[in-house]
Amino acid sequence: MQAPSLAKVTRVDASAEAVAADLGVLMKHMFRTTNREIFSAVEEAGITFTQVKCLGILDELPSPIAIGALSETLGLSVPAISRAVDGLVQRGEVKRTEDPRDRRSKLLTLTAKGRRTFERFAALRFAGLKRFVADMSDEEREALAAGLRPLAGRLSP
Amino acid sequence: MQAPSLAKVTRVDASAEAVAADLGVLMKHMFRTTNREIFSAVEEAGITFTQVKCLGILDELPSPIAIGALSETLGLSVPAISRAVDGLVQRGEVKRTEDPRDRRSKLLTLTAKGRRTFERFAALRFAGLKRFVADMSDEEREALAAGLRPLAGRLSP
DNA sequence: TATTGTTATACTCTATAACTATA
DNA sequence: TATAGTTATAGAGTATAACAATA
Numbered sequence: 012m013q014a015p016s017l018a019k020v021t022r023v024d025a026s027a028e029a030v031a032a033d034l035g036v037l038m039k040h041m042f043r044t045t046n047r048e049i050f051s052a053v054e055e056a057g058i059t060f061t062q063v064k065c066l067g068i069l070d071e072l073p074s075p076i077a078i079g080a081l082s083e084t085l086g087l088s089v090p091a092i093s094r095a096v097d098g099l100v101q102r103g104e105v106k107r108t109e110d111p112r113d114r115r116s117k118l119l120t121l122t123a124k125g126r127r128t129f130e131r132f133a134a135l136r137f138a139g140l141k142r143f144v145a146d147m148s149d150e151e152r153e154a155l156a157a158g159l160r161p162l163a164g165r166l167s168p
Numbered sequence: 169m170q171a172p173s174l175a176k177v178t179r180v181d182a183s184a185e186a187v188a189a190d191l192g193v194l195m196k197h198m199f200r201t202t203n204r205e206i207f208s209a210v211e212e213a214g215i216t217f218t219q220v221k222c223l224g225i226l227d228e229l230p231s232p233i234a235i236g237a238l239s240e241t242l243g244l245s246v247p248a249i250s251r252a253v254d255g256l257v258q259r260g261e262v263k264r265t266e267d268p269r270d271r272r273s274k275l276l277t278l279t280a281k282g283r284r285t286f287e288r289f290a291a292l293r294f295a296g297l298k299r300f301v302a303d304m305s306d307e308e309r310e311a312l313a314a315g316l317r318p319l320a321g322r323l324s325p
Numbered sequence: 326t327a328t329t330g331t332t333a334t335a336c337t338c339t340a341t342a343a344c345t346a347t348a
Numbered sequence: 349t350a351t352a353g354t355t356a357t358a359g360a361g362t363a364t365a366a367c368a369a370t371a
Contacts (some may be wrong), residue, residue: 023314027301027302028298030309031297032297032320033313034198034320037316038198086204140188140189140191141185141188143188144191145184150318151318152184154315154319156180156315157314158313159194159312159315160180160190162304166197167193
C-alpha cells in the first residue's frame with residue numbers, strides 16, 4: 012500500500028471515549044458475525060466451552076500447569092476444572108500426571124490430539140475473523156490494518 | 169491531532185489474513201481485561217446473562233417483539249426464553265402483553281426500569297473498554313482511532 | 326389442524342461440602 | 349494440621365416433550 016493521500020488523513024477524535032465507543036461497535040459486529048458457527052462446532056464436537064478454554068490455556072503455556080492454577084486462571088471452581096479435565100483425559104486430549112515433587116498435585120499437558128483439537132477451533136475462529144475482514148471495503152481494511160498494527164505488535168509475543 | 173509525519177505512515181500488510189490476526193490479538197486482550205468485572209456484576213444483580221441479552225435486544229429494537237422472535241434472535245429454545253422473560257416480567261424489567269391481532273402471541277417491551285438496568289450494564293462494559301483504551305500509548309490510541317473510524321462510522325447507526 | 330407460548334421432565338455444568346491422599 | 353484434588357450433593361439453566369389456548 013502507498014502512503015495515504017492527505018485527503019484520507021483527516022483529524023479523528025482520539026479521546027478514550029470516542030475510541031472506546033468505536034471499539035464497542037466493532038466488537039458487537041464481530042461477535043454477531045463470527046460466534047454462532049464456533050458455538051455449534053463446539054457443541055457438535057461433544058466438548059464443553061470450558062474444556063476448550065482449558066485446551067487453550069495449556070496450548071499457550073510453556074510448561075505444565077496444575078488443576079488449582081488452571082482453576083484460578085479460568086475463574087472456575089477446582090471441582091469444575093477437575094471434572095472438565097477428567098473428561099479431556101478420557102478423550103485423550105490431555106495428559107495428567109502426578110507432580111514428582113508433590114504427589115498431591117497433578118500436572119497437565121496437551122497431547123498431540125489435544126493440540127490438534129484446539130488448533131481446529133482456533134482455525135475456525137480465525138476463519139470467522141477473516142470473513143469479517145474480507146467483508147470490509149479496501150479503504151476500511153487498509154485503515155484498520157494501519158490502526159491495529161502498533162497495538163497488536165506490542166500485545167502479541 | 170496533526171497529520172502524521174511520514175515516518176509513521178509506513179506500509180502495513182492489509183491482507184485479510186494479517187488484519188484478522190491482529191484483530192484476534194486485540195479481541196483476546198480486550199476480553200481478558202474487560203470481562204471479569206461484568207461477569208460478577210451480572211451475577212451480583214441476580215440476573216442471567218441470557219436475561220441481560222434479552223434486555224439488550226429489546227433496548228435496540230424500535231418495536232415490540234414476540235417470544236418466538238426473541239428465541240430465534242438469541243439462538244435459544246422458546247421455553248428457555250419464556251422462562252427468562254417470565255423472570256424479567258416478575259422483576260418489572262419487561263412488560264408482556266397479548267398481541268391484539270393474534271392473542272397466542274405475546275409482545276414484549278422494556279419498562280423504564282428494564283431500560284435503566286440494561287444501561288447500567290452497557291455503561292459497565294463501556295467503562296471497561298475505556299480503561300483498555302486509556303492503557304494504550306498516545307500513538308497506539310491515535311492510530312487505532314483513525315483505523316476504526318471509517319468502519320465504525322458505517323456500522324453504527 | 327397448525328401455531329404460539331407455557332409447563333413437565335431430564336440432562337449438563339457449576340458450586341459448596343465432605344472426603345482421600347499426600348505434605 | 350494444612351493442602352491438592354476428587355467425589356457427593358444440590359442448584360441453575362437449557363432442551364425436548366407434552367400441553368393449553370388461539371388461529
